[in-house]
Amino acid sequence: MTMHPSAMMAMPLLTSDIIKSAALRYPNQEIVSLLPSNRLHTYTYLAAYKRINQLAYGLESLGFNPGDRIATLANNHYRHFELYYAIGGAGAVIHTLNPRLFREQLEYIINHAEDKYIFVDPCFIPLLEEVQSQIPKVKAFIINCGQDEMPNTKLTPVLCYESLIEGQSQEFNWPELTANHNCGLCYTSGTTGNPKGVIYDHQSSVLHAMMSGSSQFLSFNEWDVVMPAVPMYHVVAWGIPYSAPMFGAKLVFCGDKLDGHSLYRLIDSQQVNKGFGVPTIWLGLHNFLASQACPKDPIPSLKLVGVGGAASPQNLVKTYAEQYDVYWMGLWGMTETSPLISAAINSPYVEKLDPESRYRVQSSAGKAMFGTQIEIFDHEDQPLPHDGVQQGLLKVKGPWVLKQYFKGEGQESFQQGWFDTGDIAVINPDGYLRILDRAKDVIKSGGEWINSTQLEDAALDYECINEACVIGVKHPKWDERPILLVTLKTNKVFSKEELVNILKRKVAKWWLPDAILVVEKLPHTGTGKLTKVGLRHEYQNYLMEQVLIS
Secondary structure (H helix, E strand, O other), rough: OOOOOOOOOOOOOOOHHHHOOOOOOOOOEEEEEEOOOEEEEEEEEHHHHHHHHHHHHHHHHOOOOOOEEEEEEEOHHHHHHHHHHHHOOOOOOEEEEEEEEEEEHHHHHHHHOHHHHHHHOOOHHEEEEHHHHHHHOOOEEEOOOOHHHHHOOOOEEEHHHHHHHHHOOOOOOOOOOOOOOOEEEEEOOOOOOOOEEEEEEEEHHHHHHHHHHHOOOOOOOOOEEEEEOOOOOOHHHOOOOOOOOHOEEEEEOOOOOOOOOHHHHHHHHOOOOOOEHHHHHHHHHHHHHHHOOOOOOOOOOOOEEEEEOOOOOOOHHHHHHHHOOOOOEEEOOOOOOOEEEOOOOOOOOHHHHOOHHHHHHHHHOOOEEEOOEEEEEEEOOEEEEEEEOOOOEEEOOOOOOOOOOOOOHHHHHHOOOOOOOOEEEEEEEOOOEEEEEEEOEEEEOOOOEEEHHHHHHHOOOOOOOOEEEEEEEEEEEOEEEEEEEEOOOOOOOOHHHHHHHHHHHHHHHHHOOOOOEOOOOOOOOOOOEOOOHHHHHHOOHHHHHHHOOO
């Protein structure tokens, strides 16, 4: 067969094209940022694009080589948005640093990435002052503020963001990059061992934005007012700084104000209709609204919350539906998948379900979007049926799924073109994915699996409980047994007996926790996920000690 060359124009998909298009198609659409002073900064896509051009020239004046990593240590705001586009578009790689990391992790990541410059919010300067002597490859620190706001700092040398772009041309000559030119870098949480880097290229980022912003997923358009409460330093804020401008949605950045009261005021004042964040964000908003003498429908503009990063508690799905008329859309993805892979979007099928069945679908991870593939495998690497019952190791593939970690690390996670997520999951006959647990969080008791997330979800049906955490601890007979740690809502009377009775109706008897402990608070990562590593260490001998005491 004679093969003819492609007759289509070879035009790479670049992230800089997204903001160029937004400035042309939606010049008057707004970007609103809540600043630390509680002042709102508002400007348009066109104004943002002009400043992004100036910033790109400012970066050129600093000097960098194509592919160099330029880091940010910043919250969600308009300057961070500008950095997303200017750094990647100019040919460098934006490396978003997580300010919630331990000092040793932050130091390791900066050195491993070989960051050349760091753009930092004033509030995070002390973090860099602590490690500056240990990060010798960083040439300078640029403070994200105006000249009149420049703080005193031990960092050296320091530059001012606004001074860097002042007087620069608003028409930058964007370089002609290739589709696989790298543009972004984000590190995994590193709960075991050192964090690993995931590096994104332009084409994967643009394809992710095209599909995730489409009607198959987040369904953005010019009518939408979108608030990503997921931090911009974590997995590209789920790609929303790229997908929202691509489809012309108004963007609302909440800065570091993630408490329920601040989110309520921002949603109300800006008429946000779509919000995105981890479950604890929406739990906090609900707790605030429940504590106030609010009108019957306190957040009428809000129609959808996209929730990922942790399992969606079904009782919160129900609460948002019945108290606020908000559709809770379960999402799933990872740093390694850019991150979004699947979503429980609303559909005629979902609408026709009875309420409890609908809430269960909404609390799932939903269906994989076009371009990606999901599959579950047994321990012999054989695919398992999609019957909604058989549990397996979840693996994924797709054009925005990594094929290797930065600098070639972590090769054990890749086999036959699949990425091993480390999750235990089921897929039902309709294609809905449900994440049951992290493989490392599954409790193996007497040779059988207990899924901690399912047990946690069952516990949350008890109205007294605010958060629940199940961990496996050592047991003299069964190897491991679950214990349940809970935090309580205020002004509620808690009864272990009532909780156990609820659990008995939800899970198998042998799943019931061997101990229920009320604690003041539970640990979370910087992105709001419940973290169990420290708890497992702290409580690993709890049941063994109880045996000795008795």
